Amino acid sequence: MNGASREAQAAARERLTALTDSTSVDAAALADELAAVTALLDREVSLRRVLTDPAQPGEAKAELVGRLLGEQVGGAAVDLVSGMVRSRWSSSRDLVDTIEELADTADLVAAEREGSLEDTEDEIFRFGRTVASSPGLRAALTSRTAPASAKARLLQELLGSRARPATERLITRLVTRPRGRSLESGLEALSKLAAERRDRSVAVVTSAVPLSDRQRERLGAALAALYGRQVHLNLDVDPEILGGITVRIGDEVINGSLADRLDEAKRRVAG
Structure with a gap:
C-alpha cells in the first residue's frame, strides 16, 4: 500500500481496537458483517470507486455508507466503514483489502475472548500443512468450478468437530472468497495476523x-x-x-x- 492507504489502514485498525475493547460488541458478528461488506464492495467496483474518490467530501461518502448498509449490518460495522471512507485511500482495492483484514481481526478477537487464540493460530498452521500434503484436497478447495457452498460443506466436515469456531470461520471465508489469493498465501496471512494479535x-x-x-x-x-x-x-x-x-x-x-x-x-x- 502507498502512503495514504497505509495511514488510512492504521487509523482503521485503531478504530477496530477501540471498538472491540468493549465487550458489548459481538466480535464474531462484527466479523461476519465486515466480511459481507467486503463481498459487496468486491462485486460493486463502481461503488468502491465512489467511496474512495478523493474529489468527493468524506461526510457525503459516510452518509452514502449509512444509507446503503444501515439496514444490512449493525451500527458498529456501519460506524467503522463510515470512518474508513472519510479517510484518503491510494486505491479502491486498498479499502476493500483493509475491511477484509478487519473482519479477520474481529474473528481473532472473538477467539481471544474465548481463550483460544493460540489454538486458532496452531489450527490454521496445521490446516495449511494438511493441504500441502494432500493435492486432492487442495484441488477441491481451489477449484474454480466447484460452488462455494460445496467447499463450505467440505470444510465443515473437515473442521466442524476438530477446530475452534473462529478457525472454521476464517478458513471458510478464505476458501469461499479467495479474492484472487492463493490458498497458501491466504493461510500465511491469517497466521501472521494471529501472531500480531498475540504480539509475536x-x-x-x-x-x-x-x-x-x-x-x-x-x-x-x-x-x-x-x-x-x-x-x-x-x-x-x-x-x-x-x-x-x-x-x-x-x-x-x-x-x-x-x-x-x-x-x-x-x-x-x-x-
Missing part, C-alpha cells in the same frame, strides 16, 4: 525429527533474543532434511539442515 512473530520450524520440549524452549528463547520479541513456533517434521533444523520467519530463512550443508559442500567441490 511466527517461525516455521522444520526438523528431521520432532523437537523435545527442552529443544523447543531453547529455540524459542534464542529466537526471542535474536528478534527482540516473542516468537511463536509452528513445528513441522520433514525427514528429507536429514538433520538439524530450518527456521523461516517471514522472508528470512535460517538454514541449519544437514541436507543443505551437503548441497553447499557439493557446490563448492563442483566450483
